[in-house]
Amino acid sequence: MDFILQLVTDPVAFYQTHTVLIAQVGINSILASSMFLVLYSGQLSLAAPGFMAIGAYTAVLMGLYWNTPLAVNILGGTLLAGAVGLLVGLPVLRLRGVFLAIATIGFIEALTEGVILNLPITGEGLGLKNPSADPLTGINLILISVAAVIFIVWRLTRGRLGRAWAAIRQDELAALSQGIHVARYKMIAFVLSALLAGFAGGLESHLNFYVDPNEYGVTRTVQVLTFAVLGGAGNVLGPVVGALFLTSLPEIVRIPSFDPRDVISGVILIVVIIFRPQGIVGRGGLAIIRPRWWPRPNRASSAAQAG
């Protein structure tokens, strides 16, 4: 409880003592937004950690070999992740539901186990040292990025793209018959999601002095999926709230000689999917604490949240 007490009574000291945690929350929020984009368009793609790995390794390698500035490295990592997303998306997006989930798992495992662990340039199983990492400037960059990413994703879901995605998610066939170019809009969501994950990877690599290939496997995928399921995939704030809660959970709940993280994540996955499939930020979720004067979401978007 000290954790929450300090957050309320002394935010400045809280920020100073928990900088690393806040940075990790930020990274996970961006990753969660990446997951949100694919889920919002009705695709259970679990590929985000793979694109994150591409972003992280590219950014570090560019810094090491070309001595390019940080902004260029992160941009490079982001763009390469997006390009790979485009290549992978072309064949994979023909699959639906469970098959898409399996294919994307195959992609990340083939990428980490087959490529990253075997290339001399990525340091194989030993990982990659990143001497130019700087956790302190990293955190400001991350906080600004999180705000920007959430805002951009939120605007996207409110616009023409977002309406198309929502239509595809609710009924692909109906969307197609309404003249929505389903394949194109799915691809846009997939590539944007890859870009965001690559961006998160680039940022994360700047935070740690070491890029660990084991960070980007299926365990990470399950973690991101938990964020999205807990928060709900109807609104970008859902996965972000999920990331915020689950990343700081080990700080909030401390049990001696027992790490409750996986048990709590597991219970959350089961309980939420059974009793509250729309997530805690879905319809009727935040509504409980929404003040009366706050504008209510319009009908169309609350219907979308239920899907």
Add this chain to the structure above:
Amino acid sequence: MGQQVLNAIFIGSIYALFAVGYTLVFGVLDILNLAHSAVFMLGAAVAYSLVVNYNQSFAVACVGGILACVVMGLVIEFVCLRPLRRRRAPPIAALISTIGLALIIVAAVEQGRPGSLFAWLWTDGANSVRFPPDIVPNPTWSVGGLTLEAVKVAIVPVSLLLMLVLGYVIRFTQFGRGLRAVAENPRAASLMGLDVDRMILLTVVLSSALGGIAGILFGLALSDISPYIGRDNVEIRGLAVIVLGGMGSIPGAVAGGYLLGLIEVMALVLFGSNVRTGVAFAALFLMLVLRPQGIFGAQLHERL
């Protein structure tokens, strides 16, 4: 090379036995039970605990391990699957709830240390352990330059026998006919007087028992039991196997298991040990992209 092919057959048998349980649930329910790899691990872990911590014979330990998996099958059905079926949730929901259960099972075993909350279940934390060497006789033969260990050789007939029995049950018994009817169309099956919930319960329990047996065999033959054997060895390989053989097809899962064993060994021989797992996942990825119905190309509704 000959030794490698033998190893491919041994490990392929375990993959096949594991994947048969995976694919059985998918065939009947259209649901991917991602807790299956945790059940696989639980079978091995409970059997190990019974032998080492409770001084039981190996036979008792096997029965105990399988019973633990049967109980876990009940948990999967009543906690993860049935409530979602009642709500007519999409199949993705069950994928997520079973991932949740898998996380809990693995975390419980992983945190089992002497004096901890789960010490009754497991006492070796995250370590990898092995059965004591003398619990089953293990003569080793040398035939034509190949080494044959009895425990590894025994896996093949045990797995094949189990898979044949399962095939017989599904094709020729009343229960099997009911199962195929539920797989074809649950609503029509229930209108014909079948207790669909009971069929599904039996399917999940059967699948979990097979997963547990596969886990015990794995622990015995590969001398590796840890909280992560399911996650690291069979979870995603099992997916690869059922995709190779065609989702929901039991003969496909058997063929896919041996095929994956062979692919891995070929990769090992051709490119060295590091690439081995990567090649398996690349095969999975390519198969889904090029031929999602699997090698046998079964129609989606003729698969059991």
